Every structure is written in structure tokens, then in C-alpha cells.
């Protein structure tokens with residue numbers, strides 16, 4: 167049996183601790199690279215990326231092709 171891993175449940179950008187869900191942000195060269203961010207901070211950081219960087223995200227690339 168694997169032990170559950172507990173991590174700091176806090177947004178790395180706004181330090182909010184009462185978000186229902188945090189997302190792992192792994193952009194390239196971003197300030198909050200490799201950090202857990204709440205939904206709001208995640209989308210703000212995501213939108214700051216270049217078009218090319220955005221396309222590296224699976225969900226974004228999918229959106230573009232289904233349009």
C-alpha cells in the first residue's frame with residue numbers, strides 16, 4: 167500500500183488556501199513555473215505565455231483543432 171502524500175494546499179501566487187482544486191503549472195520560463203496554482207492564477211499565468219507555449223498544453227491544442 168502506498169502512503170498518501172500530503173502537500174501544502176496553497177496557491178503559490180495568491181496564497182489562497184481555500185481553493186477547491188489547485189492545478190500544477192509547468193510552463194517554461196514562467197515566474198510560477200512548477201507551482202500549484204488556483205484556477206484564477208492558473209489561467210492568468212497561462213494567458214501570459216506565448217502562442218507556442220500554449221500549444222504545448224494538451225487541452226489547449228485540442229481546443230484549437232476542434233474549432
Ligand SMILES: [Zn+2]
Pocket residue numbers: 177178179180181182203204205206207208
Ligand atoms: Zn491563486
